[in-house]
Amino acid sequence: MINATAPLLDVRDLTVTINRDGGLVTALDKVSFFVNPGEVLGIVGESGAGKSITGAAIIDLLVPPLKRTGGTITLAGERLDQLSPKAMRGVRGGRIGFVFQDPMTSLNPVITIGQQLCDTIQTHLKLSGSQTKKRALGWLDRVGLPNPDVQFKRFPHQLSGGMRQRVVIALALCADPVLVIADEPTTALDVSVQAHILELLRDLHRESNVSMMLITHDLGVIAKMADRVAVLYAGRVAEISPVGELFNAPKHPYTRGLIRATPMPSATGEMRLDQIPGAMPGLGAVPPGCAFNPRCFRAEGDCRATIPPLHHEESSAFSCFHPLERVTA
Amino acid sequence: MSASDFLILNHVSKVYRRNQSLIERLKKSESGGTKAVSDVSLTVRHGETMGLVGESGCGKSTLARLVSGLMAPTSGEISFPPNASGNKPRLQMIFQDPYSSLNGRWTIEDIIAEPIRVHKLRQGRAAIRARVDELLVQVGLSAADAEKYPQEFSGGQRQRICIARALAGEPEFLILDEPTSALDVSVQAQILNLLRDLQKNLHLTSLFITHNLSVVRIMADRIGVMYLGELVEEATSEELFRKPRHPYTRLLIDAAPDMDTSDRSLHPIAGELPNPAFPPAGCRFHTRCPFAQDICRNTVPPQKATEAGGMFRCHFDLDLSNATVFPAVKARTA
Numbered sequence: 001m002i003n004a005t006a007p008l009l010d011v012r013d014l015t016v017t018i019n020r021d022g023g024l025v026t027a028l029d030k031v032s033f034f035v036n037p038g039e040v041l042g043i044v045g046e047s048g049a050g051k052s053i054t055g056a057a058i059i060d061l062l063v064p065p066l067k068r069t070g071g072t073i074t075l076a077g078e079r080l081d082q083l084s085p086k087a088m089r090g091v092r093g094g095r096i097g098f099v100f101q102d103p104m105t106s107l108n109p110v111i112t113i114g115q116q117l118c119d120t121i122q123t124h125l126k127l128s129g130s131q132t133k134k135r136a137l138g139w140l141d142r143v144g145l146p147n148p149d150v151q152f153k154r155f156p157h158q159l160s161g162g163m164r165q166r167v168v169i170a171l172a173l174c175a176d177p178v179l180v181i182a183d184e185p186t187t188a189l190d191v192s193v194q195a196h197i198l199e200l201l202r203d204l205h206r207e208s209n210v211s212m213m214l215i216t217h218d219l220g221v222i223a224k225m226a227d228r229v230a231v232l233y234a235g236r237v238a239e240i241s242p243v244g245e246l247f248n249a250p251k252h253p254y255t256r257g258l259i260r261a262t263p264m265p266s267a268t269g270e271m272r273l274d275q276i277p278g279a280m281p282g283l284g285a286v287p288p289g290c291a292f293n294p295r296c297f298r299a300e301g302d303c304r305a306t307i308p309p310l311h312h313e314e315s316s317a318f319s320c321f322h323p324l325e326r327v328t329a
Numbered sequence: 330m331s332a333s334d335f336l337i338l339n340h341v342s343k344v345y346r347r348n349q350s351l352i353e354r355l356k357k358s359e360s361g362g363t364k365a366v367s368d369v370s371l372t373v374r375h376g377e378t379m380g381l382v383g384e385s386g387c388g389k390s391t392l393a394r395l396v397s398g399l400m401a402p403t404s405g406e407i408s409f410p411p412n413a414s415g416n417k418p419r420l421q422m423i424f425q426d427p428y429s430s431l432n433g434r435w436t437i438e439d440i441i442a443e444p445i446r447v448h449k450l451r452q453g454r455a456a457i458r459a460r461v462d463e464l465l466v467q468v469g470l471s472a473a474d475a476e477k478y479p480q481e482f483s484g485g486q487r488q489r490i491c492i493a494r495a496l497a498g499e500p501e502f503l504i505l506d507e508p509t510s511a512l513d514v515s516v517q518a519q520i521l522n523l524l525r526d527l528q529k530n531l532h533l534t535s536l537f538i539t540h541n542l543s544v545v546r547i548m549a550d551r552i553g554v555m556y557l558g559e560l561v562e563e564a565t566s567e568e569l570f571r572k573p574r575h576p577y578t579r580l581l582i583d584a585a586p587d588m589d590t591s592d593r594s595l596h597p598i599a600g601e602l603p604n605p606a607f608p609p610a611g612c613r614f615h616t617r618c619p620f621a622q623d624i625c626r627n628t629v630p631p632q633k634a635t636e637a638g639g640m641f642r643c644h645f646d647l648d649l650s651n652a653t654v655f656p657a658v659k660a661r662t663a
Contacts, residue, residue, distance in 0.1 A: 046513035162601055190384040191540065191584045195597035198586070202595070217513065220586035224593050244590045261518035263543035264588050273547055275518035279483050 006077075007034035008211045009058070009179055014071035016050075016057050016235075018283060019064075025284040027053055027066060029235045032310060035179065040205065040212045042226030042243070044219060044258075046280055049232040051215045055181045058213075059096050060088050076178060094124040097172030097210075101184035103164035107156040113167045114140075114152030117174055124175035139170040143200060162193035166200065173204060180205075181213045186221065198225060219262050223247060231255050234281050234291035236307075241316035251318040254292045290320070298322040334410055335418070335502070335534045336373040336396065341405035342366055343391055363606040365391040367558040368405070370632075373536065378528060380549025380566070381538045382581070386605045388558040389538045393506045396536060397422050409502075418502050418534075419448070421495035425507035427487035431479040437490055438475040441465070444498035464493040469523060485516035492523065496531070503528075503535040509544060521547060542585055546570060554578050557605055557613045564639030572650045574633075574641040577614050579649040612644065620647060 016028035028050045035041045045051045056062050058073055058080065073080040080091065092098070100106035108116060117136035121127060127135065133152075140148035143166040156164055165185065172180050182201065186194040198221065205212055214225055222229055222243065229246045231238045231254065239252040250256040260274040278295040281287060290308050293299040300322065308319040346362035366388040373379045381389045394400045396407060397420060409418055421444070424430040431440060441461045444450075451457045462472035468489040479487055488508065495503060508524070509517040521544065528535060537548050545552055546566055553563040554577065562575040573579045583596035600617040603609055609616050615625040622644075630644045 046515060160601055190602065191542075191581065192384060192598035193601065195584045195586070195595045199595045199597055218586070219514070219588055223588045223590045224586040224595055247588055247590050258514060259588065261515045262588065263518070263521070263541070263547050273518050273521060275522055276515040277519075279485055279516055280513070282483070 008037045008039075008076055009035040009213075010072075010074040011054075011058065012072045012074075014054065014057055014073065015069050016053055016062065016066055017069045018066055020284070023284075024069075026286070027235050027283055028057065029286075030071070031232070031235070031237055032071075033230050033237065033240055035211050035213060037178075037211055038209045040214055040225055040227045042222040042229040043213060043215045043232060044217065044222050044229060045232035046217060046258075048234075048280055048282065050235040051217075051232055052183055053235075054232070055098070055183045055213065055215050058181065059092050059098060060085075061092070061098075090124070093120055093171075093177075094175050095178050097175070097177035097180040099165075099168055099172045099180065099182040099185045102188050103161055103168050104156075104188070106168055107164060107171075109156055112153050112155055113159070114154075117167075117170060120171055121174050135174065139174045140167075142204070143167070143170045144196075161189055162196060165189060165193075165197055169197070169200065169204070173208070173210070176208075177210060179211045179213065181215070183215045184217070185214070187216070187218070194221075201225070219247075219259060220264075231258070234286050235283075236291055237310055237317070237319060238292065239316065239318040239320075240310075241318075245316060249324075251316065251323040252292075252320050253296050253298050253322075253324060256324060257295075298324075333374045334372050335375045335377070336371075336536075337408050337410065338369055338371040338396070339406045339408070341369045341392075341395060341402045341407060343388075343395055343400065344403045364558050364608070365605065366395065366402075367608075369555075369558075369560045370405075371553060371560060371563065373534060376532050376534055377551065378535045378537055378549045380545035380552040381536065381555060382540060382542055382545050382552060383555035384540060384581075384602060386557070386602060387555040388605075389540075389555050390506055392555075393422070393504050393536065393538050396420075397504050419498055419500045420502040420504060421498045421500035422504045422506065423488075423491050423495050423508045426511050427484055427491050428511070430491055431487060433479055435478075436475065437461075437465070437477055437479070440479070440490065441475070441494050441497050444494060448498055450497075450499055460497070461493075464497055467496065467527075468493045469519075483516075484512055485519060488512060488516075488520055489523070492520075492527070496527070501534060503533050504538075505535060506538045507540070508537075510539065510541070517544075524548065542582060554581065557603065557608045559613055559642065560640075561614065561643075562639070562641040564635065564637065564641075568635075568637050568639060572648075574635060574639070574647070574649065575614075575643050576618050576620055576647065576649065578641075580617075612642070620645060 012032045013030040014028055015030055018025045018027050031054060043051050057068050062068060114136055117139060118132050121132045121135050137148045137152060140151055145151045145163060145166055186197050189197060216222060226243050228242050230240045233254050238254045246255060257276040261276055263273055276295050281291060287294055289304040289306055293303040302321050308321050310317050310319045343366040344362045344364050383389050395402050438461050441464055442457050445457050445460055451460050461475055465472055465474055470489055509520050512520060537545060539545050549566050551565050552569050553560050556577050562578045580598045584598055598617055603616060611627050612625040612630045615621040624644050630642045632640055632642055634640055
């Protein structure tokens with residue numbers, strides 16, 4: 001049973017490796033985080049940081065040569081990492097919904113969107129034919145597609161990008177999941193459409209109180225949507241903080257670097273842009289010690305020798321030997 | 330036309346025609362086609378960075394191709410007034426995707442040396458090689474990288490190579506088509522800072538195209554906002570963000586989420602982008618505009634000049650300096 005304080009999803013020491021030419025390369029290195037019931041956890045990082053791999057590893061959708069080699073994943077008390085592939089199929093799309101980045105390729109092009117919705121609902125909820133259709137039409141309406149009766153019979157290519165992403169969201173939510181993993185849900189969309197989709201996700205989240213993992217590289221999206229944020233760097237967790245704390249008083253130097261590198265107008269309307277030197281190490285090229293040390297202005301001897309452990313404070317956690325002081329201003 | 334004008338676009342339009350059937354061709358019927366760029370007039374001055382922003386399908390990349398001469402406009406004219414020496418300025422382009430814009434079978438030296446050889450800017454192998462090394466250092470790489478192949482570099486480094494190749498042609502005019510959209514934030518900041526330094530040091534005139542308003546705000550002196558093939562507003566960067574005159578500009582500025590966690594409201598623009606092949610009659614933005622009235626649906630708005638030297642296309646003189654002036658629109662998409 002879930003009690004009010006236990007996390008809904010608990011990921012501990014999740015490790016994913018790539019088998020490359022016989023050698024093992026670590027893609028995710030002991031990633032730990034949790035998602036509380038009804039919470040939106042943002043996962044942010046640059047490409048190659050392991051955000052999408054984290055999402056895919058939770059629902060066991062890793063494509064070889066990627067392989068989960070360690071760690072535990074617990075959803076509402078049940079160990080997902082020990083489930084059989086068959087049982088996992090019931091979880092995917094059932095208790096965990098997934099929104100993919102690209103609405104062009106995540107729908108089946110030769111099946112009407114109505115049929116795709118009905119298939120998902122029937123598989124997971126075991127409803128009768130007429131109930132299934134009613135529910136599918138209801139979802140098309142809830143995600144904001146005009147004239148659901150007409151849209152029901154249409155194929156994905158007949159819809160615009162924004163509309164397709166709405167259908168993908170309906171597919172993720174139609175079987176009453178307890179957790180939705182949204183992997184870059186608005187990256188392929190224009191700014192004006194992006195705001196619509198974010199608003200829709202937020203409304204649906206409020207209505208159904210489903211927990212959400214929002215994976216994105218866009219700090220603006222994180223600032224508007226997430227309750228807590230996990231920052232990933234080179235396959236490791238750099239920092240996990242409540243969203244306000246993360247933006248106003250980041251602990252990890254990388255978090256602050258990322259925030260300052262994002263072009264955004266300050267309160268006075270002045271633009272500033274601070275770059276982080278260098279680039280994120282590629283797979284298999286992670287330096288010894290803290291992965292961020294070659295780019296970090298606070299790096300000292302211990303950073304180059306030992307991997308900093310995730311240090312927990314009241315509401316946040318970070319892996320840094322020399323964290324930034326929280327200025328109270 | 331003043332002496333400082335570098336590039337002048339005079340009522341430029343570009344129509345992409347669909348393939349006509351034989352009968353249509355014999356009848357010589359005018360089958361519409363998509364007007365990707367429609368009646369754009371624009372002047373870029375010497376040493377200035379002109380930014381162009383808009384959503385996908387607004388015609389900004391088409392405009393870049395027209396200016397670079399890769400395509401001819403259907404109507405209107407694009408001219409570079411001859412400079413003091415009487416020559417046409419040299420121009421170079423930097424593309425969005427650094428993965429597909431470098432030839433994987435060429436070494437970095439071959440890639441960067443090509444414009445030097447084509448324009449005969451240096452004579453002799455040694456001189457060319459010296460110039461390549463100099464350019465590599467200038468964009469933050471090392472001379473030793475000249476022997477390598479593009480696939481040995483990361484996205485940010487590849488974009489630096491693209492910049493070095495563009496500079497190798499010693500251009501006076503640079504067209505940048507979404508140069509940082511394929512890059513990560515921390516790398517994007519490096520490339521933007523590099524481009525800013527180069528523009529300042531080399532006195533380049535450039536056309537900077539992007540969909541990201543924050544990026545264009547950092548990079549451009551003046552900004553043009555495009556919507557469905559039309560230039561709807563043009564102003565200096567400062568003026569555009571302080572006091573936008575076109576409702577679309579205001580909505581576009583508000584639509585991008587900022588990093589303020591205390592105000593978590595989102596500001597979507599009502600409706601969806603209409604099909605560019607069938608733009609709405611009258612003002613093209615009227616289907617999504619919170620201020621639209623009957624006149625907007627019937628009459629094409631005139632171009633109005635602002636006292637600050639800008640331009641906008643709207644029937645009304647609206648005060649849009651604050652984000653919160655909007656009448657509530659039911660954001661139901663059509």
